[in-house]
Structure formats: structure tokens, C-alpha cells
Amino acid sequence: DTGVSQDPRHKITKRGQNVTFRCDPISEHNRLYWYRQTLGQGPEFLTYFQNEAQLEKSRLLSDRFSAERPKGSFSTLEIQRTEQGDSAMYLCASSLVFERTEAFFGQGTRLTVV
Amino acid sequence: GQQLNQSPQSMFIQEGEDVSMNCTSSSIFNTWLWYKQDPGEGPVLLIALYKAGELTSNGRLTAQFGITRKDSFLNISASIPSDVGIYFCAGLTTSGTYKYIFGTGTRLKVLA
Numbered sequence: 001d002t003g004v005s006q007d008p009r010h011k012i013t014k015r016g017q018n019v020t021f022r023c024d025p026i027s028e029h030n031r032l033y034w035y036r037q038t039l040g041q042g043p044e045f046l047t048y049f050q051n052e053a054q055l056e057k058s059r060l061l062s063d064r065f066s067a068e069r070p071k072g073s074f075s076t077l078e079i080q081r082t083e084q085g086d087s088a089m090y091l092c093a094s095s096l097v098f099e100r101t102e103a104f105f106g107q108g109t110r111l112t113v114v
Numbered sequence: 115g116q117q118l119n120q121s122p123q124s125m126f127i128q129e130g131e132d133v134s135m136n137c138t139s140s141s142i143f144n145t146w147l148w149y150k151q152d153p154g155e156g157p158v159l160l161i162a163l164y165k166a167g168e169l170t171s172n173g174r175l176t177a178q179f180g181i182t183r184k185d186s187f188l189n190i191s192a193s194i195p196s197d198v199g200i201y202f203c204a205g206l207t208t209s210g211t212y213k214y215i216f217g218t219g220t221r222l223k224v225l226a
Contacts, residue, residue: 004156031212042117042202042216043157056211091156093214100164101206102147103214105156 002026004106006092012112013082020078021109025094032075033103034067035091036060043091049075050097082113118203120217128225133190135201135220143205146186147214148177151200160201161188193224 005024013019025032031050035043046065047057051072061067064082069075079086089110093103118139127133137146145164149157161172163179163186170177174191186203203217 006156033213035216040219042219044117045213045215048211048213050212056213097212100162101145101212102159102162103204104159105149108154108156110154 004092004094004104006090006106006109008109009107010110010112012114015084015113016081018078018080019082019111020076021090021092021111023075023077023092023094023106025074025092026104028096029094029104030072030097031095031101031103032069033093033095034075034077035093037089037091037108038087046077079111082111084113087111087113116215118205118215118217120201120203120220122220123218124221124223126223126225127193129193129195131193133193133197133222134187135189136185136187137203137205137217138185139205139215140184141205141215142183142208143215144183144208145206146177146179147204147206148175148186148188149202149204151202151219157202190222193222195224195226198222198224 007022033048034046037043049069064080067077089108091108093105095103120137148160151157161177168179176189178187200219204214
């Protein structure tokens with residue numbers, strides 16, 4: 001049983017560039033979450049999907065951020081026109097919908113905007 | 115964004131000592147989770163709690179779901195050096211959406 005997989009693990013980009021991250025959830029999990037974590041803080045919710053439907057987006061998710069989950073499997077998070085304030089760890093998690101709904105996290109993608 | 119209150123923020127303990135930390139909220143949750151995070155890694159799930167009053171153990175770790183559903187507690191017995199890290203609580207919202215809200219974290223340092 002493979003866990004949640006995120007790619008890439010690290011990304012360094014110049015300000016103004018676009019970046020895209022990928023998350024592959026645990027195969028039988030219907031829910032998929034994206035979180036952002038900055039140094040010394042707990043993960044902050046960005047958005048989540050149930051199957052292919054994006055059910056909620058945080059106000060933290062500006063217009064430059066977009067997430068997709070085509071066919072309810074893997075998900076991508078794109079950041080357009082990156083800014084230095086976007087530098088953070090981006091975490092993906094997945095869970096079942098019923099009964100045991102605990103969320104399992106991937107190893108994260110560390111984004112550095114220079 | 116919204117975060118739960120965890121205390122203490124950080125603690126130094128001697129190897130072999132027991133550790134207690136807690137997490138409080140002004141909102142009710144139906145599920146509480148506890149995670150441990152090492153530097154540069156994603157959070158690793160330690161314990162999941164689903165019922166008010168529930169007490170669940172995982173090795174040297176014991177967690178409780180508070181009766182009011184607004185708090186949770188984690189105890190680590192006989193701490194060892196590899197317990198070093200940041201511990202986060204998370205509560206699952208019940209207001210029509212299903213997202214986990216995280217605590218501010220408790221940083222644990224174990225002195226050998």
C-alpha cells in the first residue's frame with residue numbers, strides 16, 4: 001500500500017514564473033486536501049476535493065492559485081506569477097469519506113521563490 | 115487562517131520523562147487527529163479519535179477526545195530521543211464542509 005506521493009519534493013523558481021505541483025493520493029481515498037505550511041506554523045487549509053469536485057477554497061487561495069483533480073485521481077496545484085510570499089511547504093493529504101476519515105499526508109513540496 | 119490553540123508551545127524534557135500536551139478550540143469537532151512532523155517532512159499520523167471521551171493508545175502514546183468535543187490531549191510516556199519533533203493536533207470541521215483545522219504545534223526537545 002503506497003502512501004500519498006508528491007512531486008517535486010523541492011522547487012526553486014524565479015519570481016513571476018508559474019509552477020505546478022502534483023499529488024497522487026492513496027488509491028481508494030475520495031477526499032484530497034491541499035495545505036500550505038510556513039516555518040513555525042501549523043498547516044493552513046487551501047482547498048479540498050471530493051472525487052473530482054472542488055468543494056471548498058480558502059480565502060488564502062488567491063486568483064493566482066488553481067487546483068484540479070481530473071477524474072478524481074491525482075491532483076495538481078498551480079501557482080501563476082509566483083511571489084516571494086508564496087515560498088512555503090505545500091502539503092497534500094487524502095482520506096476516505098465515511099467512517100475512518102483520518103487524513104494521511106505526503107512528504108510535501110518545498111517551494112522557494114527567489 | 116483559523117488555527118487551534120496548542121500548549122505548551124515548546125518543552126524540554128529529560129529522556130524517560132512523561133509528556134503531556136493539549137489542544138483547545140472554540141468550535142466542536144467530531145474527529146481529532148494527532149500528528150508528528152520532522153523538519154522538511156510531511157506530518158505523520160499518530161492517533162485518530164472519533165468519539166467524545168474516547169481514549170486511544172498507540173505504543174507509548176495515549177490521546178483523549180475531550181468530553182466537550184472542544185479539546186483533545188496527547189500523552190507520551192517514557193520519552194526517548196526520537197520523540198523530538200513538532201506535534202500537531204487537527205480537528206475535522208462539522209459545519210457542512212470537511213476540512214481539518216490544525217493547531218499551532220508543540221515543539222518537543224528531549225535531553226538525553
